[in-house]
Amino acid sequence: xxxxxxxxxxxxxxxxxxxxSITGPRQSGKTTLAKMCFPHYDYVNLENPDVLEExxxxxxxxxxxxxxxxxxxxxxxxxxxRKGSCCxxxxxxxxxxxRFPELFSYVQTISDEHNRxxxxxxxxxxxxxxxxxxxxxxxxxxxxxxxxxxxISELKSADFPMEDYADYILKGFYPRIYDxxxxxxxxxxxxxxxxTERDLRQIVNxxxxxxxQKFMRLAAGRIGQLLNYNNIASELGVDLKTVKSWFSIxxxxxxxxxxxxxxxxxxxxxxxxxxxxxxxxxxxxxLLGIREKEDLESHWAKGSLFENMxxxxxxxxxxxxxxxxxxxxxxxxxxxxxxxxxxETNKIKSVEIKSSTTISADFFxxxxxxxxxxxxxxxxxxxxxxxxxxxxxxxxxxxxxxxxL
Numbered sequence: 001x002x003x004x005x006x007x008x009x010x011x012x013x014x015x016x017x018x019x020x021s022i023t024g025p026r027q028s029g030k031t032t033l034a035k036m037c038f039p040h041y042d043y044v045n046l047e048n049p050d051v052l053e054e055x056x057x058x059x060x061x062x063x064x065x066x067x068x069x070x071x072x073x074x075x076x077x078x079x080x081x082r083k084g085s086c087c088x089x090x091x092x093x094x095x096x097x098x099r100f101p102e103l104f105s106y107v108q109t110i111s112d113e114h115n116r117x118x119x120x121x122x123x124x125x126x127x128x129x130x131x132x133x134x135x136x137x138x139x140x141x142x143x144x145x146x147x148x149x150x151x152i153s154e155l156k157s158a159d160f161p162m163e164d165y166a167d168y169i170l171k172g173f174y175p176r177i178y179d180x181x182x183x184x185x186x187x188x189x190x191x192x193x194x195x196t197e198r199d200l201r202q203i204v205n206x207x208x209x210x211x212x213q214k215f216m217r218l219a220a221g222r223i224g225q226l227l228n229y230n231n232i233a234s235e236l237g238v239d240l241k242t243v244k245s246w247f248s249i250x251x252x253x254x255x256x257x258x259x260x261x262x263x264x265x266x267x268x269x270x271x272x273x274x275x276x277x278x279x280x281x282x283x284x285x286x287l288l289g290i291r292e293k294e295d296l297e298s299h300w301a302k303g304s305l306f307e308n309m310x311x312x313x314x315x316x317x318x319x320x321x322x323x324x325x326x327x328x329x330x331x332x333x334x335x336x337x338x339x340x341x342x343x344e345t346n347k348i349k350s351v352e353i354k355s356s357t358t359i360s361a362d363f364f365x366x367x368x369x370x371x372x373x374x375x376x377x378x379x380x381x382x383x384x385x386x387x388x389x390x391x392x393x394x395x396x397x398x399x400x401x402x403x404x405l
Contacts, residue, residue: 002150002158002178004029005320010037010145013322014118017143018111024147025254025279026125026199027191029175031095033147034121040090041121042066046099059106066092091119098124108137125199127252143322148254149173149280151316153403165355165384165399166293169305172282188286192216199253206246211236215246219256219276220287224304226273227258254279259311262328262341271331281309306355310382310402311340314351317403336369342405349405350377352394357384364393380405 022030046052055062150173196209206212233243250256258274278284318325331337342349367379379394389396
């Protein structure tokens with residue numbers, strides 16, 4: 001089993017907060033992670049119709065009938081003496097809690113009454129904390145963790161390192177692919193069909209799943225590009241409101257994310273439209289019909305897929321440390337651009353991303369331009385090669401070492 005880098009953060013925080021939420025896309029390993037972190041907790045899955053019906057019939061009774069507090073195991077009481085040392089805290093893991101959102105209010109009430117840490121572990125394949133009602137119920141009571149598919153560093157530390165980045169792009173990063181050795185060409189079409197025909201209907205009633213899959217393919221063809229709602233609406237033959245709603249659905253269910261433009265000083269002539277990326281490149285390849293490495297090598301989206309993989313990996317590195325990713329891009333209206341800005345405290349790292357395995361002087365053009373605007377920036381070039389180097393223009397980082405930034 002591949003170790004997840006976020007585990008220790010979740011364990012530590014469970015001793016401080018009453019509620020822990022683990023959200024992320026379906027099949028990212030949330031249930032496995034919760035059970036690994038809290039092996040003595042009761043577990044219920046609201047995907048089970050019987051369990052869901054029981055929860056709906058009497059939510060409070062449903063929650064309070066499970067063990068809470070401490071299990072004292074192999075402890076013998078002799079007067080005021082205790083012999084033995086096995087003491088386990090326990091609580092309740094509520095899996096796929098988005099199936100019954102009304103349960104959040106009861107979780108909040110019971111956690112307030114008990115005043116215990118780590119009592120409830122909530123998992124779900126939707127970012128349910130985006131809901132104002134839910135976030136208000138759990139404000140100040142919940143620790144939020146986002147579990148995404150594997151990062152490159154997680155796979156490198158296990159038995160799945162790959163020398164060619166094209167293998168990672170095609171295979172993607174979902175745990176089941178590696179755990180069960182499933183061919184991506186079998187996994188992703190099933191994943192897409194399940195998402196559009198079952199999971200999607202839990203979020204909103206999309207009557208035409210075929211049209212929504214076409215929408216997903218159009219979105220996949222625009223990774224790394226400025227988002228243009230009107231263009232996509234026109235191609236689909238639907239209204240602008242529908243397209244915006246569908247993008248919101250993809251974002252809420254951790255299929256896509258938006259990289260926002262960075263606006264700190266320098267110029268008023270800056271692009272203010274976000275860029276579109278997917279959390280998993282294997283899913284993008286499936287949507288674009290890329291099946292083999294030979295297809296990828298000659299595909300027009302190869303560079304965009306490499307850029308998507310690197311930026312998604314940077315996102316994972318921050319979320320795995322329970323930090324909000326300070327990632328942006330920068331572009332002015334004359335075409336000068338930086339693929340990624342990492343805006344950390346008191347420093348900005350400017351990052352160019354190139355899929356080529358050889359380095360060209362032209363790769364540093366954007367970095368030089370931005371350096372003239374912000375002389376304190378720290379420039380990096382992430383490329384498709386395997387060697388880390390230092391040049392006067394930038395620090396050069398191999399594609400599988402992005403965690404070193």
